[in-house]
Amino acid sequence: MNSAATLLQQRRARGIEFTQEQFAALLAPGTPDAVVAALLTTLAMSGHSDSEAAALTQAYVASGRQVTWPDATQVVDKHSTGCVGDDVSIVLAPLLAANGLRVAKITGSALRHCGGTLDKLRCIPGLRLDLTVAEFVGCVETVGFCVAGQSPELVPADGRTYALRERTGTVDVAALIAASIMSKKLATGAATIALEVKYGPGALVATEADADELVRLMRAIGESAGRRMLMSTCDASQPLAPAAGPLLELREAVAVLRGGGSLVLREHVTGLAEQILHAVPAPDSAKPARTRVDDALNSGGAYEMFCHYVDHLGGNVEWLDNSLETTRASTVVTSYALRAAVYMGIDARPVGEAAQTLAALDATCGVRILAEPGQPVSAGQPVLEIHAPDLVSGHAHADVLGRHCHFHD
Ligand code: URA
Numbered sequence: 001m002n003s004a005a006t007l008l009q010q011r012r013a014r015g016i017e018f019t020q021e022q023f024a025a026l027l028a029p030g031t032p033d034a035v036v037a038a039l040l041t042t043l044a045m046s047g048h049s050d051s052e053a054a055a056l057t058q059a060y061v062a063s064g065r066q067v068t069w070p071d072a073t074q075v076v077d078k079h080s081t082g083c084v085g086d087d088v089s090i091v092l093a094p095l096l097a098a099n100g101l102r103v104a105k106i107t108g109s110a111l112r113h114c115g116g117t118l119d120k121l122r123c124i125p126g127l128r129l130d131l132t133v134a135e136f137v138g139c140v141e142t143v144g145f146c147v148a149g150q151s152p153e154l155v156p157a158d159g160r161t162y163a164l165r166e167r168t169g170t171v172d173v174a175a176l177i178a179a180s181i182m183s184k185k186l187a188t189g190a191a192t193i194a195l196e197v198k199y200g201p202g203a204l205v206a207t208e209a210d211a212d213e214l215v216r217l218m219r220a221i222g223e224s225a226g227r228r229m230l231m232s233t234c235d236a237s238q239p240l241a242p243a244a245g246p247l248l249e250l251r252e253a254v255a256v257l258r259g260g261g262s263l264v265l266r267e268h269v270t271g272l273a274e275q276i277l278h279a280v281p282a283p284d285s286a287k288p289a290r291t292r293v294d295d296a297l298n299s300g301g302a303y304e305m306f307c308h309y310v311d312h313l314g315g316n317v318e319w320l321d322n323s324l325e326t327t328r329a330s331t332v333v334t335s336y337a338l339r340a341a342v343y344m345g346i347d348a349r350p351v352g353e354a355a356q357t358l359a360a361l362d363a364t365c366g367v368r369i370l371a372e373p374g375q376p377v378s379a380g381q382p383v384l385e386i387h388a389p390d391l392v393s394g395h396a397h398a399d400v401l402g403r404h405c406h407f408h409d
Pocket of ligand 1: 080081082108111178181184204
């Protein structure tokens with residue numbers, strides 16, 4: 001095998017396509033980060049074919065172990081390309097499990113301005129997310145679902161390239177998004193995979209056309225591996241849930257699991273759950289999917305399922321029950337409406353950027369949106385809260401975000 005550096009030079013000079021084996025050599029644990037970074041930038045600059053994206057996906061999958069199920073037909077998985085306030089997975093996985101499906105999901109942390117499920121789950125004291133295959137399978141079989149991070153046994157190549165993509169400015173390259181997502185989905189062995197591609201300023205994917213292209217690419221990778229793909233796209237110019245920042249978003253997700261919370265987030269999750277429950281009917285599915293989803297949320301069944309998962313993986317359920325609501329950043333700065341008007345919304349991207357900047361210091365920090373788009377606000381009514389480590393950064397972010405709130409007289 002040629003050295004990694006030679007392979008990269010050959011690709012640049014002759015435009016050859018990399019095979020799965022060549023990608024595997026470039027991503028081998030002994031390859032220096034600088035070479036992996038050069039691979040990422042090469043793919044960003046020179047483009048890639050569908051078959052090269054599929055080969056990269058397979059190399060990521062082969063970097064760890066693959067999960068197999070005695071009967072994969074009732075095993076489902078779900079992923080989103082991400083957007084500001086995307087708390088869907090934390091609600092959807094236990095909700096589907098409460099409805100008799102098994103959910104096996106590997107997830108990731110924040111990329112650019114989009115929060116990551118892993119960072120939100122990491123706020124739960126004691127919760128172990130770095131699992132072996134045996135622990136992952138054991139959790140799905142005992143609890144009904146598992147959401148875990150990449151680990152030395154589960155797509156380690158994705159875990160490694162994740163951070164490097166951020167550092168090399170290659171987060172939004174289509175082949176890198178597709179390989180990152182599809183490797184996690186193929187590795188966990190679910191027969192049915194639901195994928196949401198979010199687009200717009202609050203997402204990683206810029207335009208609807210880019211989203212359609214990514215749908216096509218990921219569907220092709222999934223279907224050629226024999227998986228059933230349920231694809232959807234969604235505009236993400238507004239935050240999906242009214243909060244950004246790991247702890248604040250965990251709180252939003254848990255509120256919906258407990259039958260309350262944001263109606264927008266609940267409706268979004270319900271739509272996806274219905275789609276999946278129609279595609280993969282659970283054994284005792286006499287009632288309409290919508291009724292079963294509502295029942296699981298309103299009865300506390302979905303929250304109970306989530307607590308079972310937290311407990312199984314060593315997390316502190318007592319903290320979840322009693323301290324999630326009261327755990328706070330040291331400073332909260334509130335921003336108020338200056339006049340009576342109709343609140344029309346806030347640009348998602350600066351909200352995500354502020355939340356990521358604040359949360360890099362402390363996971364309890366972030367942004368809460370208190371007004372509802374389309375609803376009137378009176379002069380002096382609270383519109384935003386900035387949860388910050390100190391007053392100076394709280395006021396600085398409040399000033400910036402105030403300029404991104406839209407009102408109609
Ligand atoms: N989610 C992932 O797991 N990877 C990406 O590249 C984007 C979203």
